[in-house]
Amino acid sequence: MNVRATSLPRAARGRGVGARRSRWLWLAAVGPGLMVMLADTDAGSVVTAAQSGARFGYRLLPLEVLLVPVLYLVMELTARLGVTTGRGHAELIRERFGRGWAALSVGTLLVTAVGALVTEFAGIAGVAAIVGLPAPPVVLGAAALLLLVVASGSYRRVELIGLGLGIFEMAFLVAAVRAHPDPGALARGFAAGAGLGGSGYLTLVAANVGAVVMPWMVFYQQAAVVDKGITERHLRAARVDTAVGAVVTQVVMMAVLVAAGAALDGRHAGSLDTVAQVSGALTPYLGGAGGRVAFSLGVAGAALVAALVVSLGAAWAFAEMAGRPRSLNRRPRQAPVFYGVYVGAVLLAAVLVLVCGSLVGLTIAVEVLNALLLPVVLGFLVALAWTALPARFRLRRWEKGALIAVLAAVSACAVAGAVTAL
Numbered sequence: 445m446n447v448r449a450t451s452l453p454r455a456a457r458g459r460g461v462g463a464r465r466s467r468w469l470w471l472a473a474v475g476p477g478l479m480v481m482l483a484d485t486d487a488g489s490v491v492t493a494a495q496s497g498a499r500f501g502y503r504l505l506p507l508e509v510l511l512v513p514v515l516y517l518v519m520e521l522t523a524r525l526g527v528t529t530g531r532g533h534a535e536l537i538r539e540r541f542g543r544g545w546a547a548l549s550v551g552t553l554l555v556t557a558v559g560a561l562v563t564e565f566a567g568i569a570g571v572a573a574i575v576g577l578p579a580p581p582v583v584l585g586a587a588a589l590l591l592l593v594v595a596s597g598s599y600r601r602v603e604l605i606g607l608g609l610g611i612f613e614m615a616f617l618v619a620a621v622r623a624h625p626d627p628g629a630l631a632r633g634f635a636a637g638a639g640l641g642g643s644g645y646l647t648l649v650a651a652n653v654g655a656v657v658m659p660w661m662v663f664y665q666q667a668a669v670v671d672k673g674i675t676e677r678h679l680r681a682a683r684v685d686t687a688v689g690a691v692v693t694q695v696v697m698m699a700v701l702v703a704a705g706a707a708l709d710g711r712h713a714g715s716l717d718t719v720a721q722v723s724g725a726l727t728p729y730l731g732g733a734g735g736r737v738a739f740s741l742g743v744a745g746a747a748l749v750a751a752l753v754v755s756l757g758a759a760w761a762f763a764e765m766a767g768r769p770r771s772l773n774r775r776p777r778q779a780p781v782f783y784g785v786y787v788g789a790v791l792l793a794a795v796l797v798l799v800c801g802s803l804v805g806l807t808i809a810v811e812v813l814n815a816l817l818l819p820v821v822l823g824f825l826v827a828l829a830w831t832a833l834p835a836r837f838r839l840r841r842w843e844k845g846a847l848i849a850v851l852a853a854v855s856a857c858a859v860a861g862a863v864t865a866l
Contacts, residue, residue, distance in 0.1 A: 473681035475603045476668035477523060479753060480661050481515070481689030482610030485696045486560070486750035487567025487719055490616075490743055492651050493697045494722040497704030500645060502625075502633025507649060508698045511656045514850050516690040518657050518822070519665055521829055521839075521847065523682045526666035527674050528837045533666040535764035536832055537824055543765070549824050550765040552817045554789075556659045557758035559813050561793030562800075564754065567747040569797055570719035574740050580798055587794040590751055594786055599671045599772040606752050612745025613696050618738040620699040622730045623706035633705065646860075652697075654858030658814060659821040664757030667764070671771050679837075696746075703730065719743045751790070759786035815858035822851045 496504040522533070529536060534553075538546035565583050572582035593605050665686075674682055704722070707729030716722050723743075727736045756772075763770030763782040770782035826847065829839055839847065 473669075473674050473678035474685045475607065476665050476672060476674070477519060477682065477686035478689040478692065479603060479606050479610065479749065480519065480665045480668070481686075481693040482607070482613060482696075482746070483664075483750040483753035484515070484656070484658065484661060485613055485693045485746050486564055486658075487570070487743060487747045488560075488563045489655050489697060490567070490700055490746060491716065491719060491722060492648070492655055493700035494704040494726070495716050496648050496652060497701040497706075498708040498716055498725065499648065501705040502630050502702065503636050503645075504648060504652065504701060505630075505634045505698060507652055508694050508701065511653065512690050512694045514653075514854065515656050515694070516687050517847060517850055518825070518854075519661065519686050519690065520683055521825065522662050522665045523669055523686055524679065524837060525828055525832060526669035527679050527682055528676060528834050529832055530670055531666075531832075532670055532760055532764045532770075533663045533824075533828075534761040536666075536828055538765055538767075540828065540831055545824075546765045549820065550761045552820050553659055553663055553761050554758055556814050556817050557754050558789055558793055558796075560658065560660060560754045561751055561789055562796050564747040564751040565793050565797040567719050567743055570723070571740050571744050571747070573720040574723045574736060583794050583797055586748060586751070587790050589748070590755065590790050591787060593752060594756070594772065594783070595776070597772075597775075599668075602752075602756075602772050603668075603672070606749050609745050609752070610749040612741045613749075615738040615742035615745070616696050616699040616703070619703040619726070619730055619735060619742065620706075622735050622738065623703040623726075625702050625706035629706075630702070650857040650860040653854055654815045654818070654860075657818065657822070657854055659818055660754045660757040662821055662825060663761045664753050667757065667760035667770075671760075671773070696742075700742075751793075755786050755789045758789050759783070818858045819855040822855055826851060 493508075525536065526532065531539065534546050534550050537549050565586065568586045569579040569583055572579045593602055596602060596605065669682060703726060707726050716725060723736060723739050726739060730736070730739065759782045760770050762785045763779065766781060768781040769779040771779060774782075776783040829844075829847065833839070
């Protein structure tokens with residue numbers, strides 16, 4: 445066969461360049477979805493998952509699996525809006541519906557963001573209690589770390605640090621393994637999940653569903669894909685990033701639930717309202733010091749990455765609403781409002797945790813507030829899906845129906861959980 449010697453190398457080089465470019469496109473879009481999903485498994489979610497396992501064993505596992513597509517549906521739409529419009533969530537609301545509606549949306553976010561940050565710092569204070577350290581220096585040290593991370597100078601660097609902090613959540617998988625769950629009991633509990641009822645069970649169902657989408661997640665992811673420069677050609681990769689994140693965060697939730705279910709199912713009647721209480725109940729069954737370390741690392745990583753995402757989401761949203769510069773690729777003097785809101789939110793939450801006498805009461809109040817305000821955020825998301833998406837990226841009929849049904853169910857469960865807590 446007579447083939448010129450140069451033809452195959454040239455073709456191979458072409459394929460190699462194309463493959464490298466394809467890999468670069470995928471890598472360029474990875475990050476915002478995974479990071480916001482890791483933040484979703486925050487300190488409050490860890491307590492909710494532990495309560496679910498302690499009270500009902502493995503019987504809430506089917507719900508955790510069903511929440512994967514729910515989480516993906518909401519956050520994929522958020523990413524799609526950011527990628528196709530090049531606008532953050534608050535900026536898009538201001539452009540489409542006016543500054544007044546944008547102010548309402550951002551005001552809602554700021555309240556829930558400070559509340560969520562309080563929950564994260566309360567989790568960090570709980571970790572300090574677990575390892576026998578005083579809370580003030582640990583909480584202030586965590587606040588200083590968050591300020592230093594954002595002062596690092598670029599979006600990519602902040603994202604890499606955030607993902608690095610989120611890796612510590614994998615310690616919950618270690619905790620689940622150390623609890624030695626019985627495979628047969630897992631299967632039986634999973635199969636029996638749909639048949640349970642009662643007020644206590646329904647309350648935890650509402651708590652798990654209401655916690656699957658936090659208001660600040662929407663603002664963060666849409667702004668992050670814009671700040672990172674993700675464009676329409678990256679959309680498929682951004683969807684995969686979001687899908688992987690949805691699976692990872694629910695696997696972490698299931699790991700906490702399994703650890704608590706294996707260790708405490710039917711054997712713990714005390715309160716499990718803080719990470720310190722959860723750790724104290726789990727440690728005897730997780731292997732003493734090793735279990736305590738695994739649980740502490742998981743909570744610390746979850747709380748820190750959540751605090752980073754929450755505070756950045758608030759800063760982006762406020763600056764978008766005000767029409768001021770906002771980017772991690774700018775220096776503080778180039779975006780003073782953006783960085784000012786970030787610093788203010790972090791310091792305010794840290795101080796509130798240190799001066800508040802009842803962190804349990806404060807955490808419950810925050811969860812109730814998040815639940816009550818979530819329908820406002822999701823309502824704006826639906827409105828933007830109808831009005832802001834370019835024609836070729838608009839929702840199909842079945843997507844519209846599924847979106848309305850999912851958001852209505854999430855909002856109803858969130859409000860039901862809030863009413864129950866009150």
